[in-house]
Each structure stands twice: as structure tokens, then as C-alpha cells.
Amino acid sequence: MMPAPFAAEGPDAVPPIDVRHLTMRYGPFVVMRDLNFAVNRGEVFVIMGGSGSGKSTLLKHLIGLKPSAEGVILIDGEDFGAADAEERKTVLRRMGVLFQNGALWSGLTLAENVALPLTEFTALGADAIGDVVQLKLALVGLRGFEDFYPAAISGGMRKRAALARAIALDPELLFFDEPSSGLDPVSASRLDDLILEIKASFGTTIVVVSHDLASIYRIADRALFLDIEQRTMTALGNPAELRDHPPNDAVHRFLTRSSEGVT
Amino acid sequence: MHGTASVTTEAAAALAEIRREDDALVAVLSGEWHLERPAPRFAQLMESALSVGPTGARKVRVVNVDASALGIWDSSLLIFLRQCQEYCEAHQIEFGTVGVPERIASLLALARVVPERVVDREAPRLSRVARFGLAGLAAWDATQVAVTFIGEVIQRGALLLRGRVRMRWREFWVVVQSNSSGALPIVTLIALLVGVIIAFLGVVVLKRFGAGYYVSYLVGYGMLREMGALMTGIIIAGRTGAGFAAELGSMKITEEIDALSTLGISPIDHLVLPRVLGLFVMLPLLVIYADLVGIVGGMGVSFAMLDLTPTQFVNGMLTAVQLSDTMLGLGKAAIYGVIIGMAGCMKGLQTGSDAGAVGRSATSAVVIGITFIILANAVADWLAALLQL
Numbered sequence: 001m002m003p004a005p006f007a008a009e010g011p012d013a014v015p016p017i018d019v020r021h022l023t024m025r026y027g028p029f030v031v032m033r034d035l036n037f038a039v040n041r042g043e044v045f046v047i048m049g050g051s052g053s054g055k056s057t058l059l060k061h062l063i064g065l066k067p068s069a070e071g072v073i074l075i076d077g078e079d080f081g082a083a084d085a086e087e088r089k090t091v092l093r094r095m096g097v098l099f100q101n102g103a104l105w106s107g108l109t110l111a112e113n114v115a116l117p118l119t120e121f122t123a124l125g126a127d128a129i130g131d132v133v134q135l136k137l138a139l140v141g142l143r144g145f146e147d148f149y150p151a152a153i154s155g156g157m158r159k160r161a162a163l164a165r166a167i168a169l170d171p172e173l174l175f176f177d178e179p180s181s182g183l184d185p186v187s188a189s190r191l192d193d194l195i196l197e198i199k200a201s202f203g204t205t206i207v208v209v210s211h212d213l214a215s216i217y218r219i220a221d222r223a224l225f226l227d228i229e230q231r232t233m234t235a236l237g238n239p240a241e242l243r244d245h246p247p248n249d250a251v252h253r254f255l256t257r258s259s260e261g262v263t
Numbered sequence: 264m265h266g267t268a269s270v271t272t273e274a275a276a277a278l279a280e281i282r283r284e285d286d287a288l289v290a291v292l293s294g295e296w297h298l299e300r301p302a303p304r305f306a307q308l309m310e311s312a313l314s315v316g317p318t319g320a321r322k323v324r325v326v327n328v329d330a331s332a333l334g335i336w337d338s339s340l341l342i343f344l345r346q347c348q349e350y351c352e353a354h355q356i357e358f359g360t361v362g363v364p365e366r367i368a369s370l371l372a373l374a375r376v377v378p379e380r381v382v383d384r385e386a387p388r389l390s391r392v393a394r395f396g397l398a399g400l401a402a403w404d405a406t407q408v409a410v411t412f413i414g415e416v417i418q419r420g421a422l423l424l425r426g427r428v429r430m431r432w433r434e435f436w437v438v439v440q441s442n443s444s445g446a447l448p449i450v451t452l453i454a455l456l457v458g459v460i461i462a463f464l465g466v467v468v469l470k471r472f473g474a475g476y477y478v479s480y481l482v483g484y485g486m487l488r489e490m491g492a493l494m495t496g497i498i499i500a501g502r503t504g505a506g507f508a509a510e511l512g513s514m515k516i517t518e519e520i521d522a523l524s525t526l527g528i529s530p531i532d533h534l535v536l537p538r539v540l541g542l543f544v545m546l547p548l549l550v551i552y553a554d555l556v557g558i559v560g561g562m563g564v565s566f567a568m569l570d571l572t573p574t575q576f577v578n579g580m581l582t583a584v585q586l587s588d589t590m591l592g593l594g595k596a597a598i599y600g601v602i603i604g605m606a607g608c609m610k611g612l613q614t615g616s617d618a619g620a621v622g623r624s625a626t627s628a629v630v631i632g633i634t635f636i637i638l639a640n641a642v643a644d645w646l647a648a649l650l651q652l
Contacts, residue, residue, distance in 0.1 A: 063525050092527040103518035107434075117526050120429075165522075 014077040016041050016173055016205045017062060022071035024057050031057050035071070035233050037224055044199055044206045044219045046239070049226030050254065055209040056100070058226070059177055062207065063097050064088065075173070093121050096166035100177045102158040104150040110137060110161045111146035117168045136164040140194065156187035163194060167202075174204050180212040192218050213257060217243075225251050277339065279303040281312040286324040288312060290347060293332035296340040305346035326351055327359040336367070344371055412609045416539060419531050423540075430536050438541025442503055446549060449498055454486075454553035457494050458560025461485040465561075466568045475569045479579035482561030487584055488647075491554040492546075492592045493640055496599035499546060500632035504607035507538055508628035511611025512621040520612065530612060539604035546600035547593040554592065587652050595643050599636045606632040 015038035022035040031054040039045045060066045073080045114133045140160040180188035225235035235251045246252035278294040351358040422428040465478035565571040610628040
């Protein structure tokens with residue numbers, strides 16, 4: 001029987017991110033080897049692990065800032081590493097990234113920060129861009145801060161402004177590097193709310209690098225554990241389930257915040 | 264069968280004594296242990312304890328601690344006990360902690376438990392030949408990176424001229440602004456002094472031949488062809504080149520450059536082109552000004568030392584210098600601008616991630632900038648001589 005013309009476009013037919021046999025290096029040193037996982041469409045996928053385990057490095061690979069030493073990263077089935085400049089740009093167009101400290105462009109106001117991706121990727125006129133900017137800043141609770149420079153606002157506001165920039169183009173894939181780092185518990189939890197809100201409203205696929213347990217249990221559909229000792233991933237699944245049935249000691253210790261093994 | 268050894272440091276100060284009891288050693292601790300005072304070292308004690316002991320004695324099996332006479336203590340005691348523990352581990356001797364006060368024992372256990380992370384990043388020791396080879400490879404890599412960068416900037420620049428690259432004009436105007444009025448005071452000072460220096464040189468040399476009048480030639484040629492552009496280039500390399508490196512370096516550290524890349528925006532188009540173009544335009548303009556100021560300085564010296572009136576000076580100069588001399592200087596200035604801009608931006612984009620990285624980038628941007636300005640100057644002069652400009 002012939003397949004329906006759009007059968008391949010089912011929700012999970014092609015995972016938005018598919019990592020196969022990825023090995024990451026810093027010079028001659030292997031950070032992590034043989035990573036294999038796929039992120040499902042519309043889920044919050046957390047990359048967790050101890051400090052120095054290579055979480056942020058993995059994120060940099062996923063968003064194309066670092067070339068993989070071995071293995072491939074498929075974004076919507078396309079090999080990101082082998083893409084030429086134009087193809088890269090179309091892939092990047094579908095991504096939004098929130099860096100650890102926001103990484104807002106310090107020479108631009110918040111409105112200009114949010115507007116830059118729009119001017120770069122769309123043919124919208126100044127008025128239309130202004131409307132989008134206003135909306136995105138309002139969504140993250142920064143209405144009225146359009147003309148502020150990043151240096152003039154608090155760390156939490158900076159992160160939210162950076163989130164507004166990351167969602168400026170309604171990305172299909174949204175990446176967060178340690179969203180709760182440097183934030184007080186209330187601001188961190190507010191950011192978690194925003195992440196869940198974006199997932200629910202836009203159906204965005206979200207990848208989060210985090211070691212904040214409270215946040216992980218709250219937002220993650222599935223989580224990947226990078227084991228610094230083994231130099232590879234040693235667990236993949238729902239964090240609460242992983243906590244209740246830890247596949248190994250390191251995961252147990254991480255998810256229960258303890259320094260002892262399984263008793 | 265008892266051998267004793269002790270090290271006393273100060274009266275009532277930290278004291279450790281090792282007593283031998285058959286196949287066991289007992290470390291007797293007393294006095295006040297204070298970090299700022301000298302404390303006994305376990306290895307020394309051990310040595311003297313073992314040397315005092317009778318030959319042929321049984322092998323030491325266990326080391327015990329007797330802290331019953333111990334006064335107040337701090338980390339210095341912990342250091343001593345750690346030494347003791349490590350010695351025992353190294354010599355496969357049992358370390359009995361029974362006599363150790365509980366608070367110390369728990370600290371000792373803590374110091375022991377924290378696993379030293381296995382760091383296999385330590386570079387192996389290399390021979391001199393290998394190090395030389397690696398340095399060569401590193402230099403080759405750096406050259407490749409630099410050539411790639413220069414090629415990319417030139418390519419994007421060419422596309423910009425054909426209107427196929429969107430540059431941020433605002434950044435361009437910021438560069439123009441900071442290298443116009445902002446740079447004038449320092450350029451004025453240096454150019455004036457350079458003009459004065461050239462004139463003094465001329466006075467000293469030419470006066471001997473009774474040719475003082477030709478000082479105006481020297482100042483005119485010197486400022487217009489060489490020194491105006493060179494000195495302005497050096498000032499701007501120190502001022503603006505370092506600034507570019509520091510600015511882009513900070514942006515690198517705060518991930519602002521990464522944020523551009525993940526939007527598919529080329530940092531070359533967005534950050535480098537406006538800066539390089541800005542200096543390409545501004546440096547010649549600054550040099551015109553520097554030339555004029557330098558000539559005024561030379562004129563002043565000629566008037567003071569040789570009684571040459573400004574009119575005589577200018578007339579003399581105009582019989583010698585030609586428009587091509589000025590154009591040569593300005594052409595060089597434009598090239599210096601490109602060199603300074605590229606060196607500053609390249610070093611900024613290559614900034615590492617530690618606290619000192621921005622400073623190092625700024626420094627090397629200046630060094631590279633000045634080195635290549637002088638190199639370019641030599642090449643340009645050689646070409647000018649060949650073309651008889």
C-alpha cells in the first residue's frame with residue numbers, strides 16, 4: 001500500500017534533534033564520547049550533569065558553535081555540521097538561544113536587541129518590527145523597558161530580555177544554557193513558568209542545560225545525564241522516574257543531591 | 264625497648280614526640296598548635312625516631328596518636344596529622360585514629376574523602392625538540408587563522424562594495440566619531456612635537472653646510488611622506504586598536520559574539536567591517552591634520568633658530584614637495600587604518616575566557632598593529648622608490 005503523501009510528517013517521524021555517536025573534544029582531550037539521543041518534538045529536554053561535565057559544550061555543539069569531533073547532529077533530519085552557509089542560516093533561523101548570562105548586545109537597547117534578529121531574517125518594515133518587539137518584551141514582563149540598555153537592568157531582567165530576543169522569530173527549537181544560574185529562587189521559578197508557558201502555547205521544542213534540581217523536576221519531560229567519570233551519557237528518561245529507579249550511583253547521587261551511593 | 268625523638272619548636276608551643284613501643288609508634292601531641300608558629304613535621308620526627316631505634320627492631324606496624332595533653336589547636340595540627348596519615352599510607356602502616364579527638368578525626372576523614380579529580384589534562388613533559396616542533400606548529404596554526412581572517416574580511420569588504428553585505432552603519436559612525444574629535448588632542452601634541460624634532464634635526468645637520476634654508480624641505484618631505492602617517496598610525500594603534508580588541512574581547516567573554524553567530528549573523532559583517540572601514544576613512548583625515556600641525560611645529564623652530572619667516576618657510580617647502588608626496592602619506596594612512604582595524608578585531612575575536620585574556624588581546628593588538636604598520640611603511644617606501652614617486 002502506498003503511504004499517504006504526508007505520512008513522513010507525523011509528530012515523531014523525524015526528531016527535531018537527533019544526535020548520533022557524538023564525541024566532543026577540547027583539543028586532544030575528550031570531553032564526552034559516543035552520545036546518542038533524540039529530542040522529541042514539543043518536549044522539554046534537559047541536559048544535566050555535574051560542573052565541568054560538558055553540558056554547555058554539548059549545547060554549543062547543538063547550536064552549531066562548535067564542530068563535532070566525531071558523529072553527527074541532525075536537525076530535522078539534516079546534518080547540521082555538513083550544511084553550507086545558506087543551509088546553516090535556514091536552520092539557525094528556526095532556533096533561539098538563551099545564553100547563560102543573557103548575552104544581550106550591550107551597545108543596543110532592549111528593543112534593538114529584540115529587533116536585530118527580525119531585521120536580519122525578515123523583510124518586515126520598521127512599524128511591524130516595533131509591534132513584534134513590544135509583544136515579545138511584554139510576554140517576558142518587560143513592557144516599558146524598550147529603551148533601556150542591558151547594563152541598566154538587573155540580571156533577572158536581562159535574562160528575560162534575552163528570552164524575548166530568543167523567541168523573537170517564534171523559533172521551533174529553543175535552547176537555554178543554565179537558565180536559573182545567577183537568579184534568586186523567585187526569579188528562577190518565574191523563568192521556569194515562562195519556559196512551560198512557551199512550550200504549552202507555541203509547542204516549541206525546548207532544550208535546557210541545567211543542574212538546578214528543583215527546576216529540572218518541574219520543567220523536564222525527559223533528561224539526559226552526562227557522567228563526568230564515564231565521559232559519556234549514563235541515563236536518559238523522566239527525571240522523577242530516574243530518581244525513583246536510578247540506573248547507577250552517579251545518577252542517584254545527582255538526583256537526590258546526596259554524596260552517598262544507593263543504599 | 265623504647266626509642267624517643269622529639270622536636271621542640273618554642274616553649275609551650277606545638278610539641279610532638281614519637282615513642283616506640285615494640286612494633287608500634289605513638290605520636291604524643293602536646294602544647295598549643297598555631298598556624299602562625301612553626302610546627303613539627305612528621306617526616307623529620309619519623310626519621311629521627313627510626314634512627315634512634317635499635318637496629319634489627321621489628322618493622323613498624325601501626326602508628327597511634329596520643330592527644331591527651333593537647334592544648335588549643337588549628338589547621339596546623341591537621342596538617343601534621345595529614346602528613347602522618349600520608350606517610351602511613353605510603354609505607355603501608357596502619358594509622359590508628361583512636362587517640363585523635365573526635366572533631367579532628369572528622370576533619371581528617373573529610374580531607375581524605377574528597378576525591379582528587381583525576382585530571383588527565385596535564386601535558387606530558389616534552390623534550391626541547393618536541394617543544395620547538397609544537398611551537399612551530401602553533402605558529403603555523405596562528406598564521407593560518409590570521410590569513411583566513413584577513414581573507415574573510417577582504418572578501419566581505421568586496422561584497423560590501425557591491426552592496427551584497429548589510430553592514431551596521433551605526434557602528435561605523437561610532438568609530439568615525441571616536442577617531443575624529445576624540446583623537447585630536449593627542450594627535451596635535453604628537454604631530455607638533457614630531458614636526459619640531461624634524462626641524463631641529465634639519466637645523467643641526469643643514470646649518471653645517473650653510474643650507475639652513477632647506478629645513479623647510481626636510482620638514483615638508485618628512486611630515487607628508489613619512490612621519491605624519493606613521494606617528495598617527497602608532498597613536499591610533501595604541502588608542503583605537505587596543506580599544507577594538509578589548510571591546511570585542513569583552514563581547515566574546517559575555518557570549519555576545521556567540522549570540523550573533525547563532526542568529527547566522529557574521530561577526531565580520533556586523534563588527535569587523537564597520538571598524539576597519541571606519542579607520543580606513545578616518546586615518547587619512549587625521550593624517551591631513553597631523554601633517555599641517557607638524558609643519559607648523561617645524562615652521563616655529565625654523566623661525567626661532569634660523570630666523571626663517573613663515574612665508575620663506577612655506578615658499579621653500581612648496582618648491583620641493585608635490586601633491587604626490589601628500590598622496591603617498593595619505594595612501595599609507597589608509598593602509599595603516601586597515602591594519603590597525605584588522606589587528607584589533609582579530610585579537611578581540613580570538614580572546615580566551617579567563618580574566619587576563621582581554622588585557623592580553625589588547626596588548627597584542629597594539630604590538631601586532633605597530634609591527635605591521637612599520638613593515639607596511641618600509642614596503643610602501645620601497646615601492647615608491649621603484650615607481651619614483
